[in-house]
Amino acid sequence: MTLPIPAIDLRDGKVVRLFKGDYDRQTTFDVDPLMLAQRYADDGAAWLHVVDLDGARTGRFENLTTLGGIAAVGALRVQAGGGIRDEEGVFRLLDAGVSRVVVGSIAIREPETVAGWIARHGADRIVLALDTRFRDGAWTLPSAGWTADEASTLDELLPFYADAGARHLLCTDIDRDGTMTGPNVELYDHVARIAPSFEVQASGGVRSLDDIEALASRGVSGVILGRALLQGEFTVAQALAVAGVSC
Numbered sequence: 554m555t556l557p558i559p560a561i562d563l564r565d566g567k568v569v570r571l572f573k574g575d576y577d578r579q580t581t582f583d584v585d586p587l588m589l590a591q592r593y594a595d596d597g598a599a600w601l602h603v604v605d606l607d608g609a610r611t612g613r614f615e616n617l618t619t620l621g622g623i624a625a626v627g628a629l630r631v632q633a634g635g636g637i638r639d640e641e642g643v644f645r646l647l648d649a650g651v652s653r654v655v656v657g658s659i660a661i662r663e664p665e666t667v668a669g670w671i672a673r674h675g676a677d678r679i680v681l682a683l684d685t686r687f688r689d690g691a692w693t694l695p696s697a698g699w700t701a702d703e704a705s706t707l708d709e710l711l712p713f714y715a716d717a718g719a720r721h722l723l724c725t726d727i728d729r730d731g732t733m734t735g736p737n738v739e740l741y742d743h744v745a746r747i748a749p750s751f752e753v754q755a756s757g758g759v760r761s762l763d764d765i766e767a768l769a770s771r772g773v774s775g776v777i778l779g780r781a782l783l784q785g786e787f788t789v790a791q792a793l794a795v796a797g798v799s800c
Contacts, residue, residue, distance in 0.1 A: 555765070555796045556599065556775045557765060557798070558598070558600045558602050558632075558775045558777050559601055559789055560602040560604070561602070561603050562603075563604065563605050565615075566616060570779055570783065572730075573727060573731060573732060574684075576698070580731075586623060587622050593629070593782075594628065596789035597798075598629065600629070602633070602754075604635045605617075606698060609698035610698040611636065617649060620646075620649055624650030625650055631650065632654070634655025635657075638658075647678070652678075656680070656681060657696065667714075671714075672717075672718070677721070680722070681723065685724065685725070691706045692706055694710070711748035715750050721752050722754065724740065724741070724755065725756040727757065730758065736756075738771055753774055755775070759777070760786060762791060762792065762795045769797075778792060
């Protein structure tokens, strides 16, 4: 089953979307993040994906109060990240009511450290955010809110984390993120070939119900929905129906 997962990106306490991860190309939406979370819950969402964009760059939790309020909304379960630099950060998010902690930069830079977190907290508590760009013949892994280049590649880290017992992978094609140009289904075919044990959440470029169907046919476990929902291209309820998920 493929689960549609609405996303809320936070910057300065506001709901925003970036274009291809560029902090200088931001769209701010005039909606309260807690009210938006409640709307998604009322529309049938079971999970919500939240990103602290300020924290992703600074390594500090800049929107923790807002995140805690979102995590308290109804029956929603929240996965969240942005700013996780050590295990204390994992505990802080879990204490705030988050069900799954999303780790990105440190998962790229310190895989042994994150493997230890998976062992201690359990594979269902940690989501690896290995967001990627295709450059020079390889799927590269930018970090720090996609602003810094790293030496590791997707193909190198996925087998390592599979061996470490990781279960959840959030994989964004950065060049599609926020563009409304359609998802990169070939990327998820590639991930399935090299690391078939992961439950993969696809992200980046989803613009229509047809895109959700295309990703579901690839066997991904989740589809992250950001700008398309905010712009009213379809609703959470429609996405759930297309994915065959009963509310």
